[in-house]
Amino acid sequence: MHKVLETLIDLQDVDTRLQRLEAAKGDLPQRVQNVSAQVEETKTILEQKMAEKETISSEQKTIHTDVEELKQKLKKYKVQLYEVKTNKEYDAITLEIETSEQKIDEQEYRNLELEEASAKLDEVIASLQEKIVDLSELLIDYRKDLEAKLAATKTEEEALRSRRAEMVQNLTKPILSAYERIRQGRGGVAVAKLINGACSECSSRIPPQRALEIRMMDRMYLCEVCGRIVVWTQDYQPVENAK
Ligand SMILES: [Zn+2]
Structure with a gap:
């Protein structure tokens, strides 16, 4: 005994x-893990925001095409307006003109809304990108510190572990x-x-x-x-x- x-x-x-x-490593392993998770999370959010922006710009393209078509129609109606023979025809074309102008207004208003949203998204995207750069730099620093600490104690730790295995x-x-x-x-x-x-x-x-x-x-x-x-x-x- x-x-x-x-x-x-x-x-x-x-x-x-x-x-x-183990204590000398401090909370570095935990910090490395936390920052690395934050980087991944931020990247995911960034991807979502980029996708939102993509959706907005494709809606803007559609609006642009629609507005161009409406403007062409409007031109045609205005020409037709000079060729009308009856009041009924005149009223009909006037109505078409009014309807097209209203549609153009609506589309242009929607386009303004989208532009505003897009500008806001640009700001969000820029700040997310900046955050990713900062976090990545921090992560590199933490990893370097951790590796240095691990390297410094590696030999000692291995020796202790093999002695422990013998004792056991x-x-x-x-x-x-x-x-x-x-x-x-x-x-x-x-x-x-x-x-x-x-x-x-x-x-x-x-x-x-x-x-x-x-x-x-x-x-x-x-x-x-x-x-x-x-x-x-x-x-x-x-x-x-x-x-
Ligand atoms: Zn005791």
Whole structure:
């Protein structure tokens, strides 16, 4: 059991270092992910706005064609107006002229509305494009930072992971799973030390008799308050210092 407890102490040490490496990356991985999602989202909105603009300009083309046709008709009617023989004919053509003029007015008004909408869309599109450029620059910066951090700690992290894999081999499944369970429930720290008669992690007093037993290091004792594995490490040298 002495050996097992020593392995647990080493394992805790490795896990704490790994946790610190992870913390050193900070929220960069999250930030990279967030900004990248924002870029994608903005691109989607931009595509929608471009499509809206396309719809508007195709309606404007149709209006332009219609108005040209109406103007041609109007010219024809006006010529016909000089050739009428009866009042009835005159009235009929006048009505046609009025109707065509009204239609032209309506179409031109609609065209103005579309032009306004199109100008507004241009502004939106320009600001979206600007936003994409800004976000993309930010993303490049975050990615660079993250890569630099990853590169700096890569070797250390790999070494720790391979040491961890070896240690884990020396532990039985129940002990390893107890360790993992406590670690996950206790902020990454499963192993506490007996220091001055107290648990090093939660500072609660450990009864003297229990403390004596813990010093023997021949059984696994859990802190009654925080539930961590309490060990005695007075003469124990962590592996990396004992080299
Ligand atoms: Zn405790």
